[in-house]
Amino acid sequence: MACRISELVIDATDPGRLAAFWSEVLGYAELGRDEDGSIEIGPPGAGFGGPQPTLILSPTGDPRPAKLRLHIDVSPTDQDQDAELRRLLALGAEPVDIGQTGDESWHVLADPEGNEFCLLRTRIQPV
Known part of the structure; x- marks a missing residue:
C-alpha cells in the first residue's frame, strides 16, 4: 500500500x-x-x-514564521520558463532571495502573502 x-x-x-x-x-x-x-x-x-x-x-x-520548511515547485506546461516567469510576475508573484547563487536553473518566487515557491525550467505536459 x-x-x-x-x-x-x-x-x-x-x-x-x-x-x-x-x-x-x-x-x-x-x-x-x-x-x-x-x-x-x-x-x-x-x-x-x-x-x-x-x-x-x-x-x-497568526503571523507567518520565518522561511517555510515546505514549498511548492511549479513547472511550465505551455510555454518556456522565461515566458512563464513573466506571467507569474504579472499575476503578483515576486522574486525572493533565499541565498541562491544565481546559477540555479529555477527561479525562487513568493506568492502575494510571501510564501516561497519555485518555477522550474523543465516543461511538463498538462494533466
Whole structure:
C-alpha cells in the first residue's frame, strides 16, 4: 500500500486573494468554501481525489514564521520558463532571495502573502 498527496493546506491571512492567485497560476477552479472561511481550489472537473492535489487556503491571524520548511515547485506546461516567469510576475508573484547563487536553473518566487515557491525550467505536459 502507498499514499499520495490529495490536498495541500496553506494558512492565509486572505484566503480569497491566495485562492485567486493560485487558481490563475495552476489553472485551478474554486471547488468549495467552508464555514470557517477556508477555500478549496483544484483542477476543474476533477476536484478532490483527482490526478493532482487540491489546495486549501485556510484563514489564520497568526503571523507567518520565518522561511517555510515546505514549498511548492511549479513547472511550465505551455510555454518556456522565461515566458512563464513573466506571467507569474504579472499575476503578483515576486522574486525572493533565499541565498541562491544565481546559477540555479529555477527561479525562487513568493506568492502575494510571501510564501516561497519555485518555477522550474523543465516543461511538463498538462494533466
